[in-house]
Amino acid sequence: MRTLAVVLVAFAALTACSSGDEPSKAPSSSKPSAAPKPSSNAAAASLDPCKLLPAAAVSKALSLDNLQAVAGPVQDNAANGGKARSCEYQLNGKAAGAFAVTRYEGRQAKPADMVASIKKAKAGAQDVAGFPDGAVYYVDEQKTATLASAELVSGTPVLVNYTGPAKMTPEQMAPLVKTALDAS
Numbered sequence: 001m002r003t004l005a006v007v008l009v010a011f012a013a014l015t016a017c018s019s020g021d022e023p024s025k026a027p028s029s030s031k032p033s034a035a036p037k038p039s040s041n042a043a044a045a046s047l048d049p050c051k052l053l054p055a056a057a058v059s060k061a062l063s064l065d066n067l068q069a070v071a072g073p074v075q076d077n078a079a080n081g082g083k084a085r086s087c088e089y090q091l092n093g094k095a096a097g098a099f100a101v102t103r104y105e106g107r108q109a110k111p112a113d114m115v116a117s118i119k120k121a122k123a124g125a126q127d128v129a130g131f132p133d134g135a136v137y138y139v140d141e142q143k144t145a146t147l148a149s150a151e152l153v154s155g156t157p158v159l160v161n162y163t164g165p166a167k168m169t170p171e172q173m174a175p176l177v178k179t180a181l182d183a184s
Helices: 002-015 053-061 111-121 168-184
Strands: 068-071 075-076 082-091 092-102 135-139 144-153 156-163
Touching: 053 068, 053 075, 053 082, 053 092, 053 168, 082 135, 092 168, 111 144, 111 156, 144 168, 156 168
Parallel strands: none
Antiparallel strands: 068 082, 075 082, 082 092, 092 156, 135 144, 144 156
């Protein structure tokens, strides 16, 4: 089950921005009030999903005690330039959800366009309010729910998504994704 969950998260993250739509040529950030981030890609390269979304935050959102965060496998996709890292949250050795961070180094894309691309690619996807560059929620054919959003980190487009059981609602997932975005 663990491997399946991590693979689903990584697959969703890596394929989300490879719909064939040409990414926008000029990156932009809709967080003008945020302090500028370092100009190097060091910040984007160091995005650790288990640090961006600690197990304690997931435990609180899911009302589960003693969740453990376990780093998932590295999932890089040469075709779209995505470099995904994931973190799985486990309760007594069983998967309770997973969080993935995918960096698209060398690409220029607007976060809102990345989110729109996911919405277009996923049947039944719906917008989730409260994210500066948008967010999308969907339940896939494997009966897992995903909430994804994107932002620019040091000029690099970064997609973040939390995947859990199909019974998880956007209201349960939104705080998790927001926590990670605020930490990046």
